[in-house]
Amino acid sequence: MQTSRKSRQRTLVVGLILVGLILVGVFGFRAARAFREFRRYGPPPPLAGEPAETDVELIRDWMTIPFIAQMYHVPGRVLFKSLDIPEHNNKEKSLKQLNDEYYPEAEGIVLAKVKAAVLANQPPPLPTVPATPTLP
Amino acid sequence: MSDFLLTQVINYGAPILGLIVFIGAMGPPLPATLMVIAAGAFSNQGFLSWWTTALVVLACVVAGDSLSYAMGYYAREPVLRRFGKSERWARAEAAFDRWGATSVLLTRFLITGLAVPVNLLAGTSNFGFRRFFLYDLAGETIWVFGYGGLGYLFGTQWELVGEFISSFGSLTLGLVILITGIVLAIRWLRAR
Numbered sequence: 336m337q338t339s340r341k342s343r344q345r346t347l348v349v350g351l352i353l354v355g356l357i358l359v360g361v362f363g364f365r366a367a368r369a370f371r372e373f374r375r376y377g378p379p380p381p382l383a384g385e386p387a388e389t390d391v392e393l394i395r396d397w398m399t400i401p402f403i404a405q406m407y408h409v410p411g412r413v414l415f416k417s418l419d420i421p422e423h424n425n426k427e428k429s430l431k432q433l434n435d436e437y438y439p440e441a442e443g444i445v446l447a448k449v450k451a452a453v454l455a456n457q458p459p460p461l462p463t464v465p466a467t468p469t470l471p
Numbered sequence: 472m473s474d475f476l477l478t479q480v481i482n483y484g485a486p487i488l489g490l491i492v493f494i495g496a497m498g499p500p501l502p503a504t505l506m507v508i509a510a511g512a513f514s515n516q517g518f519l520s521w522w523t524t525a526l527v528v529l530a531c532v533v534a535g536d537s538l539s540y541a542m543g544y545y546a547r548e549p550v551l552r553r554f555g556k557s558e559r560w561a562r563a564e565a566a567f568d569r570w571g572a573t574s575v576l577l578t579r580f581l582i583t584g585l586a587v588p589v590n591l592l593a594g595t596s597n598f599g600f601r602r603f604f605l606y607d608l609a610g611e612t613i614w615v616f617g618y619g620g621l622g623y624l625f626g627t628q629w630e631l632v633g634e635f636i637s638s639f640g641s642l643t644l645g646l647v648i649l650i651t652g653i654v655l656a657i658r659w660l661r662a663r
Contacts, residue, residue: 351652358645
């Protein structure tokens with residue numbers, strides 16, 4: 336009885352230490368990697384007057400066409416047209432769902448087409464105004 | 472799973488986010504922290520109203536926590552029948568009475584993986600509901616406004632913040648388990 340209890344205690348302690356070490360190792364590595372990435376991107380963008388997003392690499396499979404349209408200031412109908420997909424009944428579907436439904440044989444084609452359409456149709460950047468007026 | 476939930480959040484907004492955190496607070500492993508950070512970013516981009524979303528999420532997560540506390544509370548009788556007279560149960564109850572408030576507070580935003588066990592334990596032990604509710608509300612307010620605020624601040628870069636915070640939460644849980652194991656090992660070796 337006593338031996339069995341001791342054995343259970345030993346298993347528990349060894350188990351806790353092993354699980355703890357595995358979690359610390361795996362997630363410590365992941366946290367360090369995420370932190371390095373995080374620092375590489377520098378400080379957060381300014382809050383006020385943020386312009387439309389221009390980096391199409393931020394487009395993900397889970398996004399919907401209206402979401403991308405608003406994020407990149409590109410009309411949604413232009414994006415649907417570039418995909419040859421009707422707007423009706425498709426506004427709430429993610430790019431992955433659209434891909435599975437309309438292009439099941441070509442994985443990732445919807446994402447690629449949307450990125451290309453956004454790049455081709457983004458509004459021109461606003462002209463920058465000099466901080467202080469200059470006299471001729 | 473995360474991708475599916477993110478699509479639903481951008482389609483249906485605060486109500487679906489509230490449902491996710493409510494269910495998550497009762498045990499199923501849903502990526503609630505990631506959703507709160509994403510919701511902050513979506514608010515910054517103008518897809519969600521910041522205050523409405525924050526209040527809905529706060530109300531839903533506190534309701535979910537209270538429900539899992541209630542599950543522990545109603546399981547108290549059978550648990551007490553099984554362990555109630557043991558010295559160990561009395562010690563565990565005394566320890567929870569002493570450290571329960573800190574545990575409730577910290578597991579809301581720092582070691583979120585332990586939030587549900589702590590809710591159940593709080594309900595099962597003699598930890599009063601009013602006290603639980605106050606610490607729960609304080610911790611969840613930090614969770615919603617702190618993590619949601621980070622998402623808001625970082626906007627389209629929220630994924631980086633989300634990955635770091637998710638990994639950091641699991642790292643903290645790993646450290647807690649490791650330290651518990653080491654403390655038990657030291658006690659066990661001393662007792663021998």
